[in-house]
Amino acid sequence: MTAVDTTVREAPVLPVDPFSHESILDPYPMHAQLRSAGPVAWLEKYGCFAVNGFEEVYEVLTDFETYCSSGGLGPKDIRKQTSWRPPSILESDPPTHTVMRRALTGVINPSSVRALRGPFTGPAEDLADAVVARGAIDAVRDLAEVYPLRVFPDAVGIPEEGREHLLPYGNMVFNAFGPENDIHREAFAHGEERSAAIMRNCARQNLSDSGFGARIWERAHEGLITPEQATLLVRALLSAGVDTTVFGIGNTLKVLSERPDAWAALRKNPHLAKFAVDEALRVESPFQKFHRTATVDAVLGGVHIPEGAKLLLFLGAANRDPRRWADGDRFDLERTAAGHVAFGMGLHQCVGQPIARLEIELVLQALLKRVERLEPTGEPVPILHNVLRGFESIPVRLVPATD
Amino acid sequence: MINETLSVTVDRVEKVATDVVSLVLTRPDGAHFPAWQPGSHIDVHIDEGLTRQYSLCSSPSDLSHLRIAVLKVPDSRGGSIAVHERVSEGQRLIISTPRNNFPLTDSRKYLFLAGGIGITPIVPMLEWAESHGRDWRLFYGARDAGRMAFAEQLEQRYGTGRVTLVPEDSHGRVDLESVLGLPRAHMLVYACGPSGMLRAVEDLCMGWPPGVLKTERFVATELGPGSTDQPFEVELARTGTTVTVPADTTILEAVEAVGVRVLSSCRHGLCGTCETGVLAGMPEHRDAVLTDEDREAGQVMMICCSRAAAGCDRLTLDL
Structure with a gap:
């Protein structure tokens, strides 16, 4: 609860549809509508609260006792209605969540991720060579979608067979955090086949001995987690670790293609690449929205939240909230973007964050070395996705550096 | 200063x-x-x-x-x-x-864990938390009751609802698995004690939100000779400048003061964000992130808390 609130209002009721094609293709006018009603509003069409203020989103993310995850990240309360798949670590609360998180943090941490820098660098350099040789490329299809699939499945240790299901499966998982609309239905075409293929790759006997997957299974053999939980954690890596990074790379390149000044500054100071990635993730956050469920009556942003209510968090709006970020719509390489909620915050904060950052940074560094200018050659085409923000296509020309 | x-x-x-x-x-x-x-x-x-x-x-x-x-x-x-x-x-x-290398950050709730003489920095923290109306608990363990400095006073002052004394000879060790088994929202964990206890606490806190754990090691006893904070120089290989790090300043603060940007988060050696490559010189690691192999190799360091080792008056960093 927000302690400073003295008066409690009912939430303003909004007819806004954040899942309409229009809102999805360009979410920022929709964010402005939400914002003008206050940090917390009631979405008539979906029967849930829309939380867009940075402070309020942060409060919900960090107060995991008042706003639980076991109700699911989608619009249904999966404690009452069954979910389409066994609940993941994202959809669990302590103490169930606690051992799974310990197991995962023991496997993915600064030390284990540092070891990836070597094996991840070569493929980034090779890919950069190939795209620079071509000149005009689609930064999504030729780069953003290619690189994570080249390095991440090996890091987890899954077989070659079945990798084609990774992107469509991620697409299902994340779209299910929104309503069962046309986008959701399309994502779920061939759903059972894809789920089965992914689950097969989570079994110990199908994982290599050296990847993150095998190391998660070690924690099961030590008795920290059950074999079922080990399967779910490997599944979590596979479902959460690909799409988001694809969009992270794409969105970073999209933002930078629009800002030749920033590209030039980065070419001069490549060590600022980390900051550019952070700022790009703030301004074009790949994971835009998901739900939490109130476990008790609460007050948020001065608004009464009844027990059992669903809250839809707008991370992408929070990351541009003008009360938190001066000129928040603008990409600013000088800004300290630390504290943004693109990876969530608190208990469920993305465990794979250092891997995602590493992948995006390596691609960016490889391009900065070779490319003088990154020039848009057409309008980026946003993707129709319930909760992720990304692009189907970002046409650019890579002007090679002569130095 | x-x-x-x-x-x-x-x-x-x-x-x-x-x-x-x-x-x-x-x-x-x-x-x-x-x-x-x-x-x-x-x-x-x-x-x-x-x-x-x-x-x-x-x-x-x-x-x-x-x-x-x-x-x-x-x-x-x-x-x-x-x-x-x-x-x-x-x-x-x-x-x-x-x-102060172990500052108490404001929070709604606190869990204090003290092992043996590790109670000392915790004592003023309890007073602060109590006088500011914060929700807190202390678990204080030692080999036996006779080795628990201030134990009786703390129990009398704050009551057994807040203070749990665990002398090992009669009660066994503090059951950290159960004390830390259920993460609480808006709760910070402050732990000070022997390294075995801190390692167990660090492991269990991996199930908590990142950054909630704050620890203080017995630097002086574990690091041995010359472990007081001495000023030293840091050469920034990319920028080509040399910065002096005074005794009471971290490398991170010193390089930031000359306008070098470094990504950092917890600033207490817990999150690993500020990890920096070491090109020359020997670091003295004070973080809770690096593995023993990492420490041995000495190729990276967390510049928010680690310093130059005794006898090393210059580090060259990949900054």
Whole structure:
């Protein structure tokens, strides 16, 4: 609860549809509508609260006792209605969540991720060579979608067979955090086949001995987690670790293609690449929205939240909230973007964050070395996705550096 | 800021537990000590070239004196033994002004975990948390009840609802699995004690939100000779500049002060965000992130808390 609130209002009721094609293709006018009603509003069409203020989103993310995850990240309360798949670590609360998180943090941490820098660098350099040789490329299809699939499945240790299901499966998982609309239905075409293929790759006997997957299974053999939980954690890596990074790379390149000044500054100071990635993730956050469920009556942003209510968090709006970020719509390489909620915050904060950052940074560094200018050659085409923000296509020309 | 020293009088020497003496220090001119915050420590100059750091366990609201408690560590270089055997009431000592490497961050709830002499920095924290109406619990363990400095006073002052004493000989060890088994929202965990205990706490806190755990190691006893904070130089390989890191400043603060941007988050050696490549020189690792192999290799360091090793007056970093 927000302690400073003295008066409690009912939430303003909004007819806004954040899942309409229009809102999805360009979410920022929709964010402005939400914002003008206050940090917390009631979405008539979906029967849930829309939380867009940075402070309020942060409060919900960090107060995991008042706003639980076991109700699911989608619009249904999966404690009452069954979910389409066994609940993941994202959809669990302590103490169930606690051992799974310990197991995962023991496997993915600064030390284990540092070891990836070597094996991840070569493929980034090779890919950069190939795209620079071509000149005009689609930064999504030729780069953003290619690189994570080249390095991440090996890091987890899954077989070659079945990798084609990774992107469509991620697409299902994340779209299910929104309503069962046309986008959701399309994502779920061939759903059972894809789920089965992914689950097969989570079994110990199908994982290599050296990847993150095998190391998660070690924690099961030590008795920290059950074999079922080990399967779910490997599944979590596979479902959460690909799409988001694809969009992270794409969105970073999209933002930078629009800002030749920033590209030039980065070419001069490549060590600022980390900051550019952070700022790009703030301004074009790949994971835009998901739900939490109130476990008790609460007050948020001065608004009464009844027990059992669903809250839809707008991370992408929070990351541009003008009360938190001066000129928040603008990409600013000088800004300290630390504290943004693109990876969530608190208990469920993305465990794979250092891997995602590493992948995006390596691609960016490889391009900065070779490319003088990154020039848009057409309008980026946003993707129709319930909760992720990304692009189907970002046409650019890579002007090679002569130095 | 230069490491300022103060001349003090040992006003009282008192045995407060098995092998633990408490020293109450006052200023010869009766003046107050500079203000300090819970978690702070002072350097005590024991002998020529022998300096040890001790956490303050008096009250920050009473600046008429400072109090430290010193455990006799038989295998140390003699710092604590010298305090036990040679320091007597009325004696003069040179100390540094209080510095804080273990600050108490404001939070709605706290869980305090103390092992043995690790209770010392926690004592003023409890007072702060209590007087500010925060929700808190303390679990305090040691080998036996006789080794638990301040235990009775803490239990009397705050009650058994808040303070749980766990002498190992009669109650076993603090059941960390159960104490830390259910993460709480808006709760920070402050732990100070032997490295075995801290490792167990770190492992269990991996199931908590990132950054909730704040620890203090017994730097002086674990790092051995010359482990006091000395100034040293850092050469920034990419920028081509050299920065002096004063004794009371971290590398991160020093490089930021000259306008170098470094990604950082917790700034206490817990999250790993500020990891920086070491190109030359030997770091002294004080973080809770690196593995033993990493430490041994010395190729990276967390510049928010780690420093140059004793005898190394220059580090070259990949910045």
